[in-house]
Amino acid sequence: MTRFTDFTRFAIDAIRNQRLAWIALCGLCASSAAPAWDALPQQAPVQADNPMTAAKIELGKQLFFDPRFSSTGTVSCNTCHNLMLGGDDNRPLAMGVHGLTGPRNSPTVWNSAFHASQFWDGRAASLEEQAKGPVVASVEMGMNNLDTALNRVRAIAGYRTAFAEVFGGKEPVSIGNAAMAVAAFERTLITPNSPYDRWARGDAGAMTAQQVRGLLQFDQLGCTGCHQEPLFGGPRKPGGHFAVFPFHDGGFVDQYRLREDSGRFAATGRESDRHKYKVPTLRNVALTAPYFHNGAVPTLEQAVRVMAAAQMNVALTDAQVDDIVAFLQALTGEFPAITLPRLPPTLGSSLRVD
Numbered sequence: 001m002t003r004f005t006d007f008t009r010f011a012i013d014a015i016r017n018q019r020l021a022w023i024a025l026c027g028l029c030a031s032s033a034a035p036a037w038d039a040l041p042q043q044a045p046v047q048a049d050n051p052m053t054a055a056k057i058e059l060g061k062q063l064f065f066d067p068r069f070s071s072t073g074t075v076s077c078n079t080c081h082n083l084m085l086g087g088d089d090n091r092p093l094a095m096g097v098h099g100l101t102g103p104r105n106s107p108t109v110w111n112s113a114f115h116a117s118q119f120w121d122g123r124a125a126s127l128e129e130q131a132k133g134p135v136v137a138s139v140e141m142g143m144n145n146l147d148t149a150l151n152r153v154r155a156i157a158g159y160r161t162a163f164a165e166v167f168g169g170k171e172p173v174s175i176g177n178a179a180m181a182v183a184a185f186e187r188t189l190i191t192p193n194s195p196y197d198r199w200a201r202g203d204a205g206a207m208t209a210q211q212v213r214g215l216l217q218f219d220q221l222g223c224t225g226c227h228q229e230p231l232f233g234g235p236r237k238p239g240g241h242f243a244v245f246p247f248h249d250g251g252f253v254d255q256y257r258l259r260e261d262s263g264r265f266a267a268t269g270r271e272s273d274r275h276k277y278k279v280p281t282l283r284n285v286a287l288t289a290p291y292f293h294n295g296a297v298p299t300l301e302q303a304v305r306v307m308a309a310a311q312m313n314v315a316l317t318d319a320q321v322d323d324i325v326a327f328l329q330a331l332t333g334e335f336p337a338i339t340l341p342r343l344p345p346t347l348g349s350s351l352r353v354d
């Protein structure tokens with residue numbers, strides 16, 4: 001029995017109807033790109049109350065790479081969201097200070113600026129709101145409270161100057177301003193021009209025939225009902241888009257402990273949110289193994305099998321899995337060149353551990 005929420009059902013039908021006409025005309029041909037597919041924009045939407053400036057982005061980059069705001073002085077945002085990799089840590093569960101692991105897998109920060117909400121369960125509405133969390137999470141950066149973290153920033157003269165220049169005002173070093181700077185930097189972490197994007201813009205040779213086949217399978221199976229382009233994540237609607245996972249038992253629930261986490265229920269307390277998750281982006285998904293909120297599934301092939309079983313109650317053939325994985329590999333984009341920031345120094349003293 002397949003029971004989708006009304007919205008999901010509606011979305012799947014609408015997208016199918018729109019595309020079926022094209023598929024009927026074109027079949028599995030690789031020579032002409034479908035006009036209906038959207039490419040990733042080159043720039044992320046900017047939040048009106050947090051305009052982007054070069055100085056703010058640079059400050060956000062410094063904070064992102066700086067480990068001095070973790071209790072041990074060893075963990076930065078980049079520890080778990082490694083920008084030299086796929087924006088994650090390739091570990092099942094994130095590891096923070098003292099080698100402590102949290103309950104969830106680190107999602108990528110690449111393209112997170114396009115999400116309608118942040119975290120696996122969507123409990124933060126914006127990047128600004130999200131950025132305040134990790135510093136005081138005991139298993140992440142482990143600071144006692146945000147004031148202690150801010151004092152670490154204030155103790156570094158170069159940061160006092162940079163915050164004053166970027167934000168002005170009486171108390172330029174504030175958690176709100178730090179979060180705005182980090183969010184501004186994150187809005188530059190966009191990976192456009194993947195083979196899929198070039199294909200969607202009309203370069204018919206940008207994807208292989210197998211990748212085009214995989215995209216059509218992905219669409220026909222109904223994966224696009226939730227993973228919608230251009231992000232191949234949930235549709236951007238206020239508050240975000242959530243789905244129950246796993247919806248069907250599908251045979252993988254015990255093997256991968258898929259119902260141990262209560263999902264969005266833990267954030268809202270609403271029974272209807274139990275086991276609901278934000279539909280994650282599939283951009284660069286080939287780089288971000290292992291998969292799902294608990295990182296329990298080690299390979300992309302297996303993640304595709306689990307999804308078809310858990311959401312559609314469909315057991316895919318090996319050939320279907322190969323085609324879909326080939327398509328998902330076409331979602332690996334171009335990574336902008338990032339130079340490491342120089343950090344304002346801690347002069348002539350060691351890091352004071354509070």
Ligand code: HEC
Nearest residue numbers: 076077080094095096104105106107112118119120134140
């Ligand atoms: C110890 C590892 C760790 C550190 C350090 C860390 N994060 Fe995360 N991050 C995670 C995990 C795990 C999640 C998912 C948690 C959840 O959904 O409950 C996450 C979620 C996010 C998300 C949401 C992405 C999405 O797809 O929903 C963003 C954005 C993010 N982190 C940015 C940051 C920033 C900025 C910092 C530094 C201030 C930071 N993280 C520090 C592990 C870490």
Ligand code: HEC
Nearest residue numbers: 222223226243245277278279291292293303304307308311
């Ligand atoms: C009803 C909505 C829905 C449908 C339909 C759906 N997905 Fe998902 N997908 C999700 C959600 C929600 C998650 C996050 C699950 C979790 O980890 O808690 C997810 C996660 C994934 C992941 C892992 C991403 C990561 O970073 O760990 C892959 C890969 C994936 N889906 C592929 C597919 C494929 C292929 C299909 C079609 C066979 C599909 N999905 C159909 C909602 C859906």
